Amino acid sequence: MALNLDGIIGNSPALADVFRILEKVAPTDSTVLVTGESGTGKELLVRALHRNSRRTDNPFVPINCGAIPKELLESELFGHEKGAFTHAIRSRPGRFELADGGTIFLDEIGEMDLSLQVKILRALQEKEIERVGGTQIKKVDVRVVAATNRDLEVEVAAGRFREDLFYRLNVIPLHLPPLRERSGDILLLAEHFLGRFCSDKSRKRLKIAGEAQEMLLTYSWPGNVRELENFMERMSILCDGNEIVPEDLPVKIWDDIGEKPRRKVEDVVVLAPAPAGFVWPGLPDVEEHGGNLKGFLEAIEDRLLVEALEKADGVKNAAAELLGIKRTTLIEKLKKRRLMEK
Secondary structure (H helix, E strand, O other), X not given: OXXXXXXXXXXXXXXXXXXXXXXXXXXXOOOEEEEOOOOOOHHHHHHHHHHOOOOOOOOEEEEEOOOOOHHHHHHHHHEEOOOOOOOOOOOEEOHHHHOOOOEEEEEOHHHOOHHHXXXXXXXXXXXXXXXXXXXXEEEOOOEEEEEEOOOHHHHHHXXXXXXXXXXXXXXXXXXXXXXXXXXXHHHHHHHHHHHHHHHHOOOOOOEEOHHHHHHHHHOOOOOXXXXXXXXXXXXXXXXXXXXXXXXXXXXXXXXXXXXXXXXXXXXXXXXXXXXXXXXXXXXXXXXXXXXXXXXXXXXXXXXXXXXXXXXXXXXXXHHHHHHOOOHHHHXXXXXXXXXXXX
């Protein structure tokens, strides 16, 4: 039977290798450990694993072990009895009980406290749990799938993760490659996300110019698929034209690929043509002034201030009008440069 990969987009060789393992392990009840960088789509893969298993008609129960405070996580996983702690006004089943007959997904398991890892190990080995504050052992029939963006072998060596739990989880390892190793999927995903966001915002579908495509393929995508999705949403809102061009891409991408950002033509400041007989100062003039642009500009301003005062016979109101500035501004400049008469 063909795999149901709804929601997973890609046909790169790296992803095809993942699908081959998925096809073999999905019909079994073996424990699976999914690894991969943040944003690679680990939960999508785990959901596909459940969808293609014999448990597909039973519950799929996810829990993010890194998002729940450790003092509450035990209750979330195993449930609690009434009165087990303050505010436990009624008994409540945990995620393992809710997943009975189906799959429980322990996301970011590398964040789990060591004391709780012991209880997870028991649930895996004995297929039984005990609610917080309870005395009754409950049998549960669940398939456990875990995921992490950490290197658990490094965590084991550092004493932050139990070695016995690691080997119990790592029966079938599934590594989801980062987007930079799936170059054949980048444009496929970009077009998919762009089409969806443009449709949601009722705007004509944007195209991606050839040079911009090359830049997207060269960029390293440290945030993986999640970063690409967010970027396409941004483009669907901020892109003014009907095509995404290199000038639309953020400085982050230009820096990553080692090129200097280009500005759009409309953003480039064009100098007005010089009046007849006028010559704009050039770099040689700055160099003659010691190569100090600030000092050069201040010297020009000093000269114009003095010339305006001379032409206005020292009348500051008239001098300010000649320069197109306020009288108070003129006085401040004169004081700053000590050009006020003693």
